[in-house]
Amino acid sequence: MTDLRSTERFSDRVEDYVRYRPDYPQALVGWLHGLGVHADWTVADIGAGTGISSKLFLDAGHRVTAVEPNAAMRAAAERWLGSEGRFDAVDGSAEATGLAGGSVDLVVAAQAFHWFDKEKVRAEFARILSPQGLVAVFWNSRRLVGTPFLEGYERLLLEYGLDYRGVAERYTDDESMARWFGQGYRGMASIPHSQKLDHEGLLGRLMSSSYAPKPGHPNHEPMLHALRALFDATQEGGTVDFDYDTRVFAGRPDA
Numbered sequence: 001m002t003d004l005r006s007t008e009r010f011s012d013r014v015e016d017y018v019r020y021r022p023d024y025p026q027a028l029v030g031w032l033h034g035l036g037v038h039a040d041w042t043v044a045d046i047g048a049g050t051g052i053s054s055k056l057f058l059d060a061g062h063r064v065t066a067v068e069p070n071a072a073m074r075a076a077a078e079r080w081l082g083s084e085g086r087f088d089a090v091d092g093s094a095e096a097t098g099l100a101g102g103s104v105d106l107v108v109a110a111q112a113f114h115w116f117d118k119e120k121v122r123a124e125f126a127r128i129l130s131p132q133g134l135v136a137v138f139w140n141s142r143r144l145v146g147t148p149f150l151e152g153y154e155r156l157l158l159e160y161g162l163d164y165r166g167v168a169e170r171y172t173d174d175e176s177m178a179r180w181f182g183q184g185y186r187g188m189a190s191i192p193h194s195q196k197l198d199h200e201g202l203l204g205r206l207m208s209s210s211y212a213p214k215p216g217h218p219n220h221e222p223m224l225h226a227l228r229a230l231f232d233a234t235q236e237g238g239t240v241d242f243d244y245d246t247r248v249f250a251g252r253p254d255a
Contacts, residue, residue, distance in 0.1 A: 018050045018076050020204035022140050022195050024110065028248050029060045031189045032106070032136055035250055041105035044128060046094045046121075047112025051077030051087075053138075057108065058084055065099065067092040095120040099128045107135045114139070114172065118180060122253045129252065134186070137177065138248035140193060149234035150243060156230060160223035161211040177249045184252030195242040199231050202240060 033039075039061035045054045048066030050073050057064050058081065066081075066089040068074040074089050081087045092098040094109065094116040107125045109116070125135050144154045157164045178185050197205060206212050206227060213219040234240055 016204045016208035018080070020197075020201055020208050021050075021052060021111075022193065022242070022244060023052055024056050024138065024140065025191045025193045025246055026056070026059075027191050028138060028189075028246060029056060031191070031248060032134070032250060035134065035186055037106055037134060041133075042103070042130075043106045043108060044097065044099055044104040046097060046107060046109045046125075047115065048077055048089065049073045049110075049112060051081045051089075053108060053110035054081060054087065057106075058087055062086070062106070064088075065090060065104075067094070067097045067099070069093045095124055097124060097128060101127050102130050104128045105130050105133045107133065109135075109137050111139045113137050118172075122180065126253050133252070134250055135181070135253055136248060136250045138246060140244040140246050143243045143245065146243065147234070147241065149230065149240045152230045152234065153242075156223065156226050157209075157211070160213060160219045160226065161209075162213055162217075162219070164211040174247075174249075180253065181249065181251035182254035184254060185249075186251040188247065188249045191246040191248070193244045193246045195244075196239045197242050198239050199228070199235075202231055202242070203227060205242060 041062060043054075043057045043062045043064045045057070045064055045066045048054050048068045049070070051066060054064045054066045054077065063086040066074070066077050066087070068077065068089060069091060071091070074091065078089050082089075090098060094112070107129060109121075129135065143150050145151055172180070174188060177188065195201070195205070203224070206223075213223060231240060
């Protein structure tokens with residue numbers, strides 16, 4: 001697959017990412033606690049971006065180290081969460097975190113996981129895990145069908161997105177995730193999640209996506225007109241429901 005510049009492609013979308021990307025349901029942490037994770041476990045959030053996934057675990061009482069190679073996104077996380085004494089952010093990649101061996105109880109990787117080198121990160125995650133530790137991989141999977149809005153939004157991305165198909169194909173299916181964990185696989189859960197967006201929020205959500213054409217690209221203005229028409233045709237009470245299934249997988253990966 002063509003190099004999609006995973007550590008660079010969000011640098012000029014940080015503000016939209018901070019304001020409009022969805023968070024993750026608190027039920028995800030509850031599911032992990034049911035597997036034996038405790039609030040005093042240290043967390044390494046790999047590919048933490050602007051800190052959305054880090055905040056989920058901070059709110060649950062964990063100490064979190066965010067590992068993020070993109071300087072603009074890491075700076076956004078530090079501005080947002082840096083005053084929290086249980087948070088710090090470091091410059092590192094998923095494949096070379098820079099964290100000490102055996103130093104982390106819970107390694108988490110959220111929406112960024114599909115950009116990683118899957119073989120290299122399996123070894124790196126196993127290296128930094130404590131003897132009791134677990135890895136949790138999760139992401140918000142946008143529903144493609146079910147409502148006129150969801151189906152229209154998918155058509156819009158297929159028509160105007162720059163490399164949308166290439167990005168979409170990087171997401172891993174359930175069977176592949178089970179194989180990635182190997183004998184240490186503990187299971188998965190799918191948790192419904194949603195954003196309720198007005199037109200401004202919908203536009204910001206779209207422009208936070210790395211495949212959305214920026215101003216000046218010939219697809220940009222037609223895409224905005226199509227988005228406006230889709231919103232007007234499908235909104236109820238001034239908002240649309242942007243629905244997801246949050247998929248979470250957990251276990252200890254084979255080194």
